Amino acid sequence: MPTRRTFVRTGAAAAITGAVSVAALESGAIPGRGRVHELLGLTGPDGVVPAVPAGPVVSGSFASRARGTDVGYSVIYPDGYTAGARLPVVLALHGRGGDHRSAVNDLGVDRFLSSAIRNGTPPFAIATVDGGQDSYWHRRADGDDPGYMLAEEFLPLLARRGLNTSRYGVFGWSMGGYGTLLHVLRETVKPIVAGAMSPALWHSYDDVQPGAFDDAADFARNQVFGHPGAFRDVAVRIDCGRDDPFAAAAHDLRTELGAAGGQQPGLHTGGYWRRMLPDQLRFLGTKLAN
Known part of the structure; x- marks a missing residue:
């Protein structure tokens, strides 16, 4: 016994x-x-789309020379503002497999935006655009160049629509989170603020997702690590779930840049991104206003 x-x-x-x-x-x-x-319930709750009215969403398309195709886009205004209101604008870069409709259809960004403004965040609009389902927001060997499209075609289009592009921001998730950081690195006229959720980042080409880059040289040309000076005048926030496969690389880049954000309980999921949207949108709107 x-x-x-x-x-x-x-x-x-x-x-x-x-x-x-x-x-x-x-x-x-x-x-x-x-x-x-x-x-075990350690990855945190899924974010819930706020039960508030959405503002106007204006969608259209334009012929993109940079991408060699017609490109769809949407401009999302907060509730209480008319389509065409002269607001600062934040570009929203979708993840892999997405398009300009993903921000609203998958994440409910239109209602999160209205909720943020109701809770005191200075108002701004969000503009989404088709970057290609697996382009990773940089020029590819076939000539598709969504990065050039953003700077040289989409921002001028938004200015013609009456949005204030003299002070603009950019944010994205997953593939679009990487694209956000690459946009800051590449552009001479930089955004004021950049926010990335679960950015698709790798230190080594041997680890990359198949199709993300054409080859090792393409990966090296578009590496966002090792260029802290390019981010010096941009307010950057990087958030990533601690159980996300990109968590370690996101932590490394956040440390390198001295960026805001952090690692929270979470996976590489829409539920995590919806949970982080209120903090991301507050950061973006506040920095744009300041």
């Missing part, structure tokens, strides 16, 4: 084993950390 001492020893051993297991999970030393954290 087991004695009390046996129970104590067994309990201690179990506690030690449990502590080791938790440490291994937290360090990423064993596979499936994100799945285990999700089952």
